[in-house]
Amino acid sequence: MLREAIEYLTTPCQPLARRFGYLAEMVALGARYRRQRRAWAPHVAACHRFVDQAIQRVEPGGRALVAGSGLLIEVPLEILTARFDQVVLVDMLHSRAVRRRAAGLPNVRLVELDVSGALAPLAEALDRRAPLPTGFEPPSIDGAHFRFALSCNLLSQLPLLPLEAVERRAPHTQDADRLAFARRMVQGHLCWLSGIAERAALFTDVDSSWLHRGTVTEVEESTWGLPLPAPDMSWLWDIAPAPEQDRRLDLRHSVGGWFDLHAVTSALPPC
Template sequence: MLLEALEYLTTPCPPLARRHGYLAEMVALGARYRRQRTAWAPHVASCHRFIADAVCDLPRGGRALVVGSGRLIEVPLPLLAERFDEVVLVDMLHTWPVRRAARRLGHVRLLTIDVTGALAALDRLPAGNLPLPAPVPPDLPGERFAFAVSCNLLSQLPVMPLAVIDRTHPGTPDAARTAFAQALLHGHLAWLARVARWPALYSDIASLWVRDGQVVGREDSLWGLRLSEPDRRWTWDIAPTPEEDTHHDLRHTVGAWLDASALADAT
């Protein structure tokens, strides 16, 4: 707890991200990873393998974009830095270890933005005012990226904005919440295809509750969005008992697509 408190107090973070819980979530992610490093190892290896395979046949050079870079747990940053002239890490905030890793490699740049384009508009929206603002993903500086990868972000995009909506607009109809969440997902897929020539993506697509080796519950992670069959699929033991529940393991099914532009075309 002392380590988490110190990290929370010392990590640079925009006020908007701090106010709406992104810093707390980043700190919690680090703590969970330290507790579950062994359980997460196959998932982390699968992420690294997927990104390596996604770039293996691409021309060297150009710019690479890592969206949802987080704590770089799932990102083989040295590999990307070796293949591309510039690597841009995008997230709502960047921890000190990530900042140090970027400095060591020299041509890795940090970009602190909200890729949904929704949070600031929601933060300014007077309580009770509807309709909800349409998300507008941001333009990025510089030339188009040669490669981009969205890292386990798609399912998570609506979580914090919806929490803001629930606090400031209680009673928002479920249909409006779902439509807003799906708009964020659609917008992200279209944005990826726009900013990079070769966009890739991986995301959890289902949550499984498991007891005594048997699946006893399943929840869709993509807010009702239907995507094509992923190129890769694996299981992430994200919260073995008793991390999330005293009787159940929580596992995520992860899907990975080598060509996210095809997803944007299909949705």
């Protein structure tokens, strides 16, 4: 607990990230990983294999973008830096450990950014007690185009903390409005990612399962109803074996990886 408290107090963090709980979430994720490193190891290895295979599909050199770089648990940073001239790591905030690691790699750049473009409009709407925003757009990054872009376990997570804020501040918001807001975030993310790079790839959890002694008792879809095609790679992630999140139940995610987001977005409704 002392380590987490120090990390929370000393991590540089923009007000919007702190307001929506991204700093607390990052600290909690790091603590969970330290507790569950062995259980997570197959998932981490699968993520690294996916990224390695994805980047083999593009020419070396140029710039690469990693959205949702987080604590770099799932990101094989040295493999990316060896393949591309510059690697841009994008997230709401970067821990001190990530900053130290990036400082040792001259072709890594850190960017703190809300990749959905939704948080500032949502904060304003909640403060004004207005309807949830609908016209937000993902931001540009220096107006630059990338040779390769990667979304790391971000798609399913994008709406979670914003919707928690909605529940706190505007609990009477209709379920249909919440789902429409979430769907705009996740579909906008796919379209943004595929639009800024010659080749874009993604891995994300697609469902969550609760298990009791190895038997699945409940499954919940994690992609907000988005009709994604079958993934190119898939694996399981034992994210919270009992008693990590529940005294008796294990939490497991199914993860899918897609090498070419252009093929994915072409099958979706227009952005």
